[in-house]
Every structure is written in structure tokens, then in C-alpha cells.
Amino acid sequence: MKNSKWLLVTIIIALPFIMGPSEPVEYVILSWNDLGMHCSNKDFSTMAVLPPYNNLLCQVIRKGDASTMPVVITDGITVTYEVPGNTTSINKTNFWQYAKALFGADLGENVGLTGKKLSDYMDARAGYFTAEGIPLTPYTDNDLVNEDPFQLALVKAFDSGGNLIGTSTPVIPVSNEINCVSSGCHSSEQSILNRHENEGGFNPNIKPILCAKCHASPALGTTGIGEAPIFSYAIHKSHADKTSDCYKCHPGPNTKCLRDVMSEKGLTCTDCHGSMSNVANTIAQGRIPWLNEPSCGQTGCHSSEFEVNGGKLFRQSKGHGGVYCSGCHGEPHAIVPTREGTRDNAQNVALQGFEGTLKECKVCHGFVPNAPGPHNILPNKIKVINDFSDKFYIKNIYPNPLKTSSTIYFSIAKAGNVHLDIYDANGSHCLSLLNQYLLPAEYSANIDAKFLTNGVYLSVLKVNGETRTTKVIVEK
Numbered sequence: 001m002k003n004s005k006w007l008l009v010t011i012i013i014a015l016p017f018i019m020g021p022s023e024p025v026e027y028v029i030l031s032w033n034d035l036g037m038h039c040s041n042k043d044f045s046t047m048a049v050l051p052p053y054n055n056l057l058c059q060v061i062r063k064g065d066a067s068t069m070p071v072v073i074t075d076g077i078t079v080t081y082e083v084p085g086n087t088t089s090i091n092k093t094n095f096w097q098y099a100k101a102l103f104g105a106d107l108g109e110n111v112g113l114t115g116k117k118l119s120d121y122m123d124a125r126a127g128y129f130t131a132e133g134i135p136l137t138p139y140t141d142n143d144l145v146n147e148d149p150f151q152l153a154l155v156k157a158f159d160s161g162g163n164l165i166g167t168s169t170p171v172i173p174v175s176n177e178i179n180c181v182s183s184g185c186h187s188s189e190q191s192i193l194n195r196h197e198n199e200g201g202f203n204p205n206i207k208p209i210l211c212a213k214c215h216a217s218p219a220l221g222t223t224g225i226g227e228a229p230i231f232s233y234a235i236h237k238s239h240a241d242k243t244s245d246c247y248k249c250h251p252g253p254n255t256k257c258l259r260d261v262m263s264e265k266g267l268t269c270t271d272c273h274g275s276m277s278n279v280a281n282t283i284a285q286g287r288i289p290w291l292n293e294p295s296c297g298q299t300g301c302h303s304s305e306f307e308v309n310g311g312k313l314f315r316q317s318k319g320h321g322g323v324y325c326s327g328c329h330g331e332p333h334a335i336v337p338t339r340e341g342t343r344d345n346a347q348n349v350a351l352q353g354f355e356g357t358l359k360e361c362k363v364c365h366g367f368v369p370n371a372p373g374p375h376n377i378l379p380n381k382i383k384v385i386n387d388f389s390d391k392f393y394i395k396n397i398y399p400n401p402l403k404t405s406s407t408i409y410f411s412i413a414k415a416g417n418v419h420l421d422i423y424d425a426n427g428s429h430c431l432s433l434l435n436q437y438l439l440p441a442e443y444s445a446n447i448d449a450k451f452l453t454n455g456v457y458l459s460v461l462k463v464n465g466e467t468r469t470t471k472v473i474v475e476k
């Protein structure tokens, strides 16, 4: 009797093989926005900090199976994007009226600075697709007044025969909350210009004025004119003694662009970027704004196993199988699972059935490979020791202290989604050994010392809201 559940599991696992003919080729479509938030001005008649300019990226993976590896493909594939419910920008900003004066660009209606429209093709690059400079506003067609900063785009991929092979719905975040005036700080945009008179030949009456025309900004690719300091330096330095609230200018008190898993655990802008003065002073010391930013593996954060690619930003880095970090984790400031549950998390929920990091091997591989996956994490390297248990505990870790690897023996008394994690002495998460639905039984799993430095750790077993812990010591 007690073996019957395993028989059932075996049948379910074997079902696809019993069922016969192989499935047609399947694809996984991953898409995301590069920054997590784009801001732009709404009214360009006086001054411009940033134009409407969103960037979407996409990777198409041909799914693998027991005999074939998944592969990231671009050949023969076309990808399109659109933003359902947001089909025009011309009644939502006066950007097009001033695009020529500000950027020297003669643009048709709803055409952005790179030629992209609100719905269009993505461009194929090596191993991915991209659409840069989408001129989106935060106003849907149905509400021209209230911002919806986290709209969903619809990305579609087609094979060479023009057949739809998959879709994805990334958030395409944009906000107009650049709050010089609405924050209550400046009385009007004109008053900002008036204060600036005579600096570097500045004339507050010749409008509109693009700040980055004189102040270098890598965001717009401008290199600056004359004495004007780098824009990010000028703005953060001159406001450092006036506010420490990043949302006074970055979107914003309503948008709250920072919504990722780390902010949900209490991290704020300054934990990663430092203070206003720090943002400015590091530029004076040689940091290039927009290009030299914090990274996952920086001191005090995650271990080097989880660092971005050398010399690159998170958004430019690739990990396991050539998949972009953002493909599995979401974009910077929106690392999943985020506060905007049904939106940022939609893609991974659609692919693997639950929110958070894309971690189910079978989404891409079609099965669970018996080898290390992303960040060398071993999937399901667990064995059933005894298929009966009425106890919930960590029975033993052997050997402990561990040199190279140890086995952790545990059992659960009730079925549920089981988490087995290793935390360091400060309570920081170090390793995820297991996150999967298990039936009651006694199990063993492997802890690989490769991922841990010397010290004292806690192994934490969690299921159905209950927790058991045991100390682990690493002594290499």
C-alpha cells in the first residue's frame, strides 16, 4: 500500500513516453525591458531632461528534450511588439512638436528617435532581439490623465513560415514623474531656466532647452559643451544639501519605480547607490554615470558565483546557456518576484507555474538534467531514502564540518512545496538546495562546499509554513 504513491508518480513521469509520437518543436519566448523604469518629460515646450524612449529585449529558445539541448536562436525568427491599449502617443505629450528643436530630428507622428513606433518589428542581434527607442507614454488610450507606469507589452515570435511560435508579456515601464515642479521644489520650469542665466552662454528665453546639450549625459549620448559639468554630477551635487529623497526626481512618489524582490525585503536606493553626494562624488572620481553602476557581486551583496559579466552591466550580462540575466531574473529594479505581482511576474508564472526566478529546468530543457544548471545549482539532487515518514526534521548532516561536500538527511511528514536553503551567520541567503513539491518521505540532498566560504551556516528546511534548522560548518 505504501508504495502505491510511487507507482502513481512513476506512471505520471512515464506518461509522455507511453503516449507515443514526439511533440512538435516548442519555443520559449523571454522578453523584458532593459532598465526596470524609464522616465521622460511630458511637456517639452520649456525644457527636456529625457525623451520618450523605451527599450525591449527578447530571446527565443528552441526547447530541448532528453536527447537535444535547448538553444537560443535568431535565424529564421521574426519578433514583433505592441502595447495593447496604448496605440498612440501624440495626444499624450507634445514631444513631436519640439523633437526638431531639441534633437534635430524630423520625426513622423508616433515615430521615436531611432525610428521605432509603438508597435513594430524587433531587430535581430547576436543571440537576441531588441527594439530601442519606443516612444511610449504612461497614459493608456482610455485614460489620458492618470499614469499607468507598468503597462504590459505583447511580444510575438514567428517562425520562417510566418507561424506564431509564442508570445510574452513584459512590463514596459515608463513614467512622467520628473518632479522639478510638482514636488513643490521649483515654482515653474521657467524659474529653473531663469536661475541658470549666463552660464556657458545659456539664454533662458531660447526654448526649448535640452539640459544634456551642454551637460554630458551617456543616457542621451551627449558629450557636453565647455565648462558645463556632467549632468548627473551637476544635478546630484547641487541638490545634495536640499534633499536625500530620490523619489523627488526619480519616479516617483506615485510610481515607486523600485519594486523588486530586494526592495520588498527593505533595500532602498541608497543601499546600492549611496547618497546623493556619493552619486555625484564618485563621478568626480572617475565613475561614468549610467555605465558604472552597482552590481550583484559587489561587496556585502551576493557571492562571486552570482556576479555580472566582467566589465558589463547587469542588463548586458548573460548567464546559463547564453540566456540574459534579465531573462530569468527580470530587469534591474524589477528583479522578480516584484511588488507588481501580476505584471512583472506574468512571464515566469506563464512558463513555470509560479512567480520568481525562472528556475524550472524543464521549461527550457523539457526535462530535469542530472547536472548543474544556472550558477552551478544542482537540481533535484535528492534521493528518497525511505518512502515513508511521519516526522518533520533535519535528521543529520554528514560530514559536518564539511570540506568538499556533505549529505543532508531530512524528512517531511506532510506533502508540500519544500524549501531547503543555506543561510550565513548574518542571515543572508547563500544557496538554494531545493524548492519543489515533495511527498512525505525521508530524503537526502547534497551540499556542495564549492559554493560556500569557510564559516558557520544554517540549513533551513521549510514546508507548509513550518521551519527546521541545523548548523553547518564549512572548513576547507
Ligand code: HEC
Residues within 6 Å of the ligand: 047, 048, 192, 193, 196, 199, 200, 201, 202, 203, 209, 210, 211, 212, 213, 214, 215, 225, 226, 227, 228, 229, 234, 235, 238
Ligand atoms: C548652454 C549650456 C547649458 C545648458 C543648455 C544647461 N546648462 Fe546647466 N550649466 C551650464 C554650465 C556652463 C554650468 C556650470 C556653471 C559653473 O560651474 O559655474 C551649469 C551648471 C548647472 C548646474 C550646477 C549649478 C550649481 O549650483 O552648482 C545645474 C544643477 C545645472 N546646470 C542644471 C541644468 C539643467 C537642469 C538644465 C536643463 C534645463 C541645464 N543645466 C542646461 C550650462 C548649461
Ligand code: HEC
Residues within 6 Å of the ligand: 035, 036, 037, 246, 247, 250, 257, 258, 262, 263, 267, 268, 269, 270, 271, 272, 273, 290, 293, 294, 295, 296, 312, 313, 314, 315, 316, 332, 333
Ligand atoms: C538592489 C540594488 C539597487 C537598488 C536598491 C537600486 N538600484 Fe539603481 N541600479 C542598480 C543596478 C545594479 C543598476 C545598473 C543596472 C544594470 O547593470 O543594468 C542601477 C542603475 C540605476 C540607474 C541608471 C539607469 C539604469 O536603470 O541602469 C538609475 C537612474 C538608478 N539605478 C536609480 C535608482 C533609484 C532612484 C533607486 C531607488 C528608487 C535605485 N536605483 C535603487 C541597483 C540598485
Ligand code: HEC
Residues within 6 Å of the ligand: 049, 212, 216, 217, 218, 219, 220, 231, 232, 233, 235, 236, 239, 243, 244, 245, 246, 247, 248, 249, 250, 269, 270, 273, 274, 275, 276, 279, 288, 289, 290, 291, 292, 293
Ligand atoms: C534633484 C533631482 C534628483 C534627485 C533628488 C536624485 N536624482 Fe538621480 N538623477 C537625476 C537626473 C536628472 C538624472 C539624469 C542624469 C542624466 O541624464 O545623465 C539622474 C540620474 C541618476 C543615475 C544615473 C546616472 C549615474 O550617475 O549613474 C543614478 C544612479 C541616480 N540618478 C541615482 C540617484 C539616487 C540613488 C538618488 C537618491 C539618493 C537620486 N538619484 C536622487 C535627478 C535626481
Ligand code: HEC
Residues within 6 Å of the ligand: 296, 302, 303, 306, 307, 308, 309, 314, 317, 318, 319, 320, 323, 324, 325, 326, 327, 328, 329, 356, 357, 358, 359, 374, 375, 377, 429, 430, 431, 432
Ligand atoms: C537560466 C536562468 C538564470 C540565468 C540566465 C541567471 N540566473 Fe541567477 N539564478 C537562477 C536561479 C535558478 C537561482 C537560484 C535562486 C532562486 O531560486 O532564485 C539564481 C540566483 C541568483 C542570485 C541570488 C543568489 C543568492 O544569493 O541567493 C543572483 C544574485 C543571481 N542569480 C544573479 C544572476 C546574474 C548576475 C546573472 C547573469 C550573469 C544570472 N543570475 C543569470 C537562474 C538564472
Ligand code: HEC
Residues within 6 Å of the ligand: 061, 069, 070, 071, 072, 320, 321, 322, 323, 328, 358, 359, 360, 361, 362, 363, 364, 365, 368, 369, 370, 371, 372, 373, 374, 377, 378, 379
Ligand atoms: C531559460 C532556459 C533554461 C533554463 C530554465 C535552464 N536551462 Fe540549462 N541550458 C539552457 C540553454 C540555452 C543551454 C545551452 C545549450 C547549449 O550549450 O547549446 C543550457 C545548457 C545546460 C547544460 C549543458 C552544460 C552547460 O551548462 O552549458 C546543463 C547541464 C543544463 N543546462 C542544466 C540545467 C538545469 C539543471 C536546469 C534547472 C536547474 C537548467 N539547465 C535550466 C537553457 C536553460
